Amino acid sequence: MDVITNNTLRCTIALAALESVVDPELGLNVVDLGLICQVDFDDAAGKIFVQMMLTARFCPMGESLINAIARVMEATFPFAGITVLQTFDPPWDHSRISPEGKRFLNR
């Protein structure tokens, strides 16, 4: 799973925090599921942009996951403005699932 970022250290902190956001149907967190594709930090504007994808285009839990990601990011970086964006280009692919995630899904 590749996450594009302009700040590796803070991205690692963000991803560690986002492991608490779990897809309710699968029981797997959004990081291991490979839903987070980009985390960018704009220090000048005091903003953080998180770009995420969904496993299916019309996922009913999409809105819930976006809200949960925003909440966790706000709690982790309380002084930054958080924007969570959804992308379907490229679409999510199972190759984005981490080895831990694959083990979990194959249980």
Next chain:
Amino acid sequence: MKHTPHTVVLPFYGYAAIALLAATILLACSTGAMTGHYFQPHVLAITHAMALGWGTMIILGASHQLIPVLIEGRLYSNTLAMLCFVLAAMGIPLLVYGFYVFDLGWPAKAGGILINVAVSLYVVNVVLSVQKSGKESIQAVFVLTAACWLLLTTGVGLLLLYNFTDPFLSRDSLAFLSLHMHLGVIGWFLLLVAGVGSRLVPMFLLSKYSNTSQLWWMYALINGGLLLFVFLFVRFPESGWHKIAILPLAMALLIFGVYCFRVYQSRIRKRVDGQMRLSILSILMAFLPLFIIAVISIGSAVVGNSPVLPLVYGFAIFFGWLTSIILGMTFKTLPFIVWSKVYEHQAGLKKTPQPADLFSHRLFRLMALTYLAGFLLFATGLAWKNIIVLNFSAPLLVTAAFCYNLNVFKLVFHGRHHQ
């Protein structure tokens, strides 16, 4: 994108659960009527309780929840959706009561009118939601077309109701029952289940298989087959030619079966839960009515009409295919709705239960087992006209419906302890 509020959706689920229980109790009290001709008050009452109170109400509820997801926009009006529920909820018992006592006077007619107004409101809501969103999705096309067929079905049903007491059609209402039923079963239930299922099954199995052209073929075959059926039924009523519409419909079912099989094969999530197993089983069960109608068609040409097989056919549709998919899908969709209501705002900040933790899996297993045993035995009893088997198997179906109700209301009331 915004979810439809749970206050709009949950009443449909609760109502449908009670309707299933009522229908199975009526079935258990009417086993004597099940060994004769299908045109009997109790059979009509049970069929309408199942088709409208159970199948239609739960699908209306689920589609109000799913439409915003399919069109990536809001439902046009929550008020229209609630009004649709209230009117249908009042109309269905009136209609079923009218059939049960075979008084097709004001209660049945008022019920029929209320149901038609409710369905009209649903169609308006779906059309305006799709129009407002401007987003295209093949599943939304399935839902929109199915809603139109539902309106035609209930409209024809109301005309037949009036034709019973004040004949104005060229033939008596009994002659049109097959048309009325197939408009609903194929145009509403099959089209909607295929359309929505083609989205939900890959999503729940986490499968990457997708084939839009297969879905368009399915759409064309179902609608084409039904239009052919209607044309031949109306134009050549005595010829029996309308039965050739089985062919495109069988093709559509086959394509849906292949689609679901490919989805299953290419799933990333290997473990398949009980709810999905029951839903997948329903795809196989869809072929049973098709097999029976083929036997009826061939049999009527060779040895004349059988009064028994149409009953088995109807039972296989409403208590078999339709019920099995709803029993399975209820416990995939309802837990999400309840989870969103109770836990969504806590997600990520603290550990929350998963939607699958919100209902009893033991009750679900008991429901699935009693349902499958009850269905198979009752269908056998119908085919053999064996009242002992019918009397033994009907309580199994009541037990399944009771377990279903316990689990549904456990979910519906879950939020009360946590809010």
